[in-house]
Amino acid sequence: MLQEEGLRQRIRRTRAISLASILLLLVTWYLVTTEWELVSSLKLPSPDRVLDTLVQVRATILRQALVTFYRVGISFLAGSALGVLVGLVMSRFRIVFALLEPVIEALRPIPPIALIPFFILWFGIGMFGQVLLAGLGCFMVMVVSTIEAVRNVPRIYIQAARSLGAGQDHIYRTVILPAIVPELIAGWRVALALAFGLMIAAELMGAQEGIGFMIMVARRSLNTQTILLGIIIIGMEAALADRLLYLFTRRLTRWTERDAESHV
Amino acid sequence: MAVQNVPSPKIELLGVSKTFATPQGTVPALAETSLQIATNEIVCIVGPSGCGKSTLLNLVAGFIAPSAGAVLVDDAAVAGPGAERAVVFQQDSVFPWLTVEQNLAYGPVARKVPAAEVSQIVERLLSLVGLAEYRDLYPLQLSGGMKKRVDLARAYANKPAILLMDEPFGALDVLTREEMQIELLRLWQEEALTILFVTHDIEEALFIGDRVVVLTPRPARVAADVTVSLDRELDPRRKTSASFQTLRQQLMDILSQKNVEPAA
Numbered sequence: 001m002l003q004e005e006g007l008r009q010r011i012r013r014t015r016a017i018s019l020a021s022i023l024l025l026l027v028t029w030y031l032v033t034t035e036w037e038l039v040s041s042l043k044l045p046s047p048d049r050v051l052d053t054l055v056q057v058r059a060t061i062l063r064q065a066l067v068t069f070y071r072v073g074i075s076f077l078a079g080s081a082l083g084v085l086v087g088l089v090m091s092r093f094r095i096v097f098a099l100l101e102p103v104i105e106a107l108r109p110i111p112p113i114a115l116i117p118f119f120i121l122w123f124g125i126g127m128f129g130q131v132l133l134a135g136l137g138c139f140m141v142m143v144v145s146t147i148e149a150v151r152n153v154p155r156i157y158i159q160a161a162r163s164l165g166a167g168q169d170h171i172y173r174t175v176i177l178p179a180i181v182p183e184l185i186a187g188w189r190v191a192l193a194l195a196f197g198l199m200i201a202a203e204l205m206g207a208q209e210g211i212g213f214m215i216m217v218a219r220r221s222l223n224t225q226t227i228l229l230g231i232i233i234i235g236m237e238a239a240l241a242d243r244l245l246y247l248f249t250r251r252l253t254r255w256t257e258r259d260a261e262s263h264v
Numbered sequence: 265m266a267v268q269n270v271p272s273p274k275i276e277l278l279g280v281s282k283t284f285a286t287p288q289g290t291v292p293a294l295a296e297t298s299l300q301i302a303t304n305e306i307v308c309i310v311g312p313s314g315c316g317k318s319t320l321l322n323l324v325a326g327f328i329a330p331s332a333g334a335v336l337v338d339d340a341a342v343a344g345p346g347a348e349r350a351v352v353f354q355q356d357s358v359f360p361w362l363t364v365e366q367n368l369a370y371g372p373v374a375r376k377v378p379a380a381e382v383s384q385i386v387e388r389l390l391s392l393v394g395l396a397e398y399r400d401l402y403p404l405q406l407s408g409g410m411k412k413r414v415d416l417a418r419a420y421a422n423k424p425a426i427l428l429m430d431e432p433f434g435a436l437d438v439l440t441r442e443e444m445q446i447e448l449l450r451l452w453q454e455e456a457l458t459i460l461f462v463t464h465d466i467e468e469a470l471f472i473g474d475r476v477v478v479l480t481p482r483p484a485r486v487a488a489d490v491t492v493s494l495d496r497e498l499d500p501r502r503k504t505s506a507s508f509q510t511l512r513q514q515l516m517d518i519l520s521q522k523n524v525e526p527a528a
Binding site for chain 2: 156157159160161162163164165166167170174175178179181254255256
């Protein structure tokens with residue numbers, strides 16, 4: 001009980017420090033732009049001007065933010081689900097591994113951003129090409145994470161399952177799959193961040209909607225407030241998505257040690 | 265019928281040897297060994313650490329194949345792991361992502377036993393090993409001794425004919441180990457099966473076994489095969505009796521090679 005009390009106090013203190021740090025950043029921003037006027041408002045508009053912009057164009061911003069969030073969501077869900085599936089099948093069947101591994105290893109070093117012009121040429125500047133690009137990024141991350149995670153499953157669990165009468169397919173469903181989840185979480189978080197990055201990059205280079213598109217349009221008219229607003233919005237969206245992912249994965253890993261510590 | 269007069273052994277090792285291939289060349293782990301284990305007999309294998317005790321057990325489990333000779337169970341050669349030969353390892357092999365109850369049900373479910381029967385088996389074992397109130401907990405929330413109980417009950421849930429135990433209580437503290445030894449004997453008295461029990465603890469072997477087989481250092485050979493004719497009371501105090509201690513000393517001498525000749 002005492003220990004728990006101490007832990008709670010520590011968590012409260014850490015939260016207070018984190019909040020103070022954000023406030024300090026905002027205050028510095030305010031001082032630099034408004035109080036001391038060290039930077040021209042064209043380069044760095046003051047916080048209140050950014051807030052004004054938000055209030056003025058809130059409907060548009062909300063729409064653009066939702067478009068981007070929706071596209072990232074689809075890319076991440078489809079790309080990483082397919083990635084985990086392909087990774088599992090590759091680990092399960094030697095032939096599939098021999099077939100796909102060289103292709104994946106050849107394509108993996110290519111930064112997906114380099115594919116954007118090519119994708120625009122093929123699919124135009126619509127949603128399809130963007131989702132495909134971000135989804136491909138997630139897919140690559142998750143294939144590699146899954147294969148690696150399967151390799152790390154302790155042999156003892158597989159031996160135990162075999163001597164309890166489980167066949168290979170049953171072992172994949174009931175041992176390998178749950179055992180790799182904690183390791184996949186790291187992959188999922190990387191994939192999600194990558195999906196946001198790729199989506200924004202794709203929207204910046206050619207799109208008709210989305211936060212990236214909004215930033216691009218604002219740049220043409222030197223509308224720095226909107227650029228800054230877009231950056232903040234996308235940061236908040238990515239943080240929100242990461243949080244949702246955390247809440248989802250916590251349900252999947254109730255049995256692990258990392259969770260036992262974190263839910264105190 | 266001749267079969268009734270000379271019952272064939274449950275487990276039979278016929279001139280079995282095992283060598284492992286390593287980058288430094290082949291390493292003999294088990295020299296030519298023959299051994300017979302009768303139905304419902306408890307045979308303990310003791311020997312210096314690294315002598316090849318586990319190799320012997322893994323051969324019977326079917327995790328590895330012999331380099332020469334044959335391993336027979338019910339007069340049929342062992343071709344791989346099977347549900348009729350349950351294994352309890354030294355390492356913790358209880359599935360951490362399943363609750364206590366789900367762990368016990370794993371074997372029967374894998375073998376597609378009807379659900380009603382599975383829950384019957386699970387209920388019975390939960391109360392038999394005193395885990396009923398912990399049924400919904402994850403292994404993470406259990407002590408080492410409790411986890412071993414789950415492990416043992418999970419093995420029993422499959423109604424195996426043979427129980428293979430590889431230093432199962434080696435990682436437990438002295439008191440818990442003693443508790444588990446009694447638990448094992450209690451279960452065996454309740455539901456007899458053939459047990460092959462590997463340990464480096466002579467006292468444990470004498471307490472549990474009908475027979476104690478002493479192996480030499482690597483490559484293992486049978487140095488002594490002693491039938492234990494002590495009473496089978498479930499009281500750890502009998503370990504301190506004179507006859508127990510005399511036998512223990514004899515086996516110690518064989519083990520430390522003061523007397524290489526098999527004891528009568």
